[in-house]
Amino acid sequence: GENVEQHPSTLSVQEGDSAVIKCTYSDSASNYFPWYKQELGKRPQLIIDIRSNVGEKKDQRIAVTLNKTAKHFSLHITETQPEDSAVYFCAAKWGRGSGTSYDKVIFGPGTSLSVIP
Amino acid sequence: GAVVSQHPSWVICKSGTSVKIECRSLDFQATTMFWYRQFPKQSLMLMATSNEGSKATYEQGVEKDKFLINHASLTLSTLTVTSAHPEDSSFYICSARRSGGDTQYFGPGTRLTVL
Numbered sequence: 001g002e003n004v005e006q007h008p009s010t011l012s013v014q015e016g017d018s019a020v021i022k023c024t025y026s027d028s029a030s031n032y033f034p035w036y037k038q039e040l041g042k043r044p045q046l047i048i049d050i051r052s053n054v055g056e057k058k059d060q061r062i063a064v065t066l067n068k069t070a071k072h073f074s075l076h077i078t079e080t081q082p083e084d085s086a087v088y089f090c091a092a093k094w095g096r097g098s099g100t101s102y103d104k105v106i107f108g109p110g111t112s113l114s115v116i117p
Numbered sequence: 118g119a120v121v122s123q124h125p126s127w128v129i130c131k132s133g134t135s136v137k138i139e140c141r142s143l144d145f146q147a148t149t150m151f152w153y154r155q156f157p158k159q160s161l162m163l164m165a166t167s168n169e170g171s172k173a174t175y176e177q178g179v180e181k182d183k184f185l186i187n188h189a190s191l192t193l194s195t196l197t198v199t200s201a202h203p204e205d206s207s208f209y210i211c212s213a214r215r216s217g218g219d220t221q222y223f224g225p226g227t228r229l230t231v232l
Contacts, residue, residue: 043223
C-alpha cells in the first residue's frame, strides 16, 4: 500500500551544523515530493518540493535530493539556526496525472528537529 | 497569494452533537481540498479528498457517514463531524490545491474537543 517512511524521528544539532532527514516511498509511480515545516500549534508550511524529473533542488540553506531508483529522497539544511527548530514532514504524491482528483499526498511520520544555540 | 482559512479555530462540544468546520481558499480557486486529522506529536492523516461539485473520496477506515464533507464551491469545503464522541477530539486541518497544480496550501487547523 501507500507508505512513506521518514528517519530520524528526532534530531538534535548544534547551531551552524547541518541536518539531514531521509525518506523512502513505496510507489515507484510517485512524481512529486514536497517537504513541510510545522512549528508548534501552527499550520504546515511548504519549504521546498521536487518533481521526479529532477535529481536535486536547492533554495538557499535548504536542498532536497531524489533517487528515483532507490525511492529515496532527503532534506538537507545547512548552517542551521534556532528558528529551524520544528517538525518536518516529507510527503509523496500517489495517483495518476497532475492535479487530478485521483491523486493524493501521503505524509511521512515527521522529524522533530531541535537546533541547540 | 494562496491563503487558506479555517473556521472555527477551536470548538468544544458535547458528546452526541454535530460540529461543522469550514475551509476556505481566500485568494485562489481550489478544485480540490483535502481534510487531515493530526494527533499530538503525530503526522497528518489524510481523511478524505474533496472535489468541487462531486462526492468526496474517503480513505480506508474513515466513516463517510460520520465525517460529512461538502465542497459546494471553488473556495469552500466543509467537514461536519456528526454525533461527535470524545474519541473524535483532535486537530483537523484542511488544505487546498489549485486546478492543475501540485502544491497544497494548509489552513491553520481546528482544535475539536468533545466532552
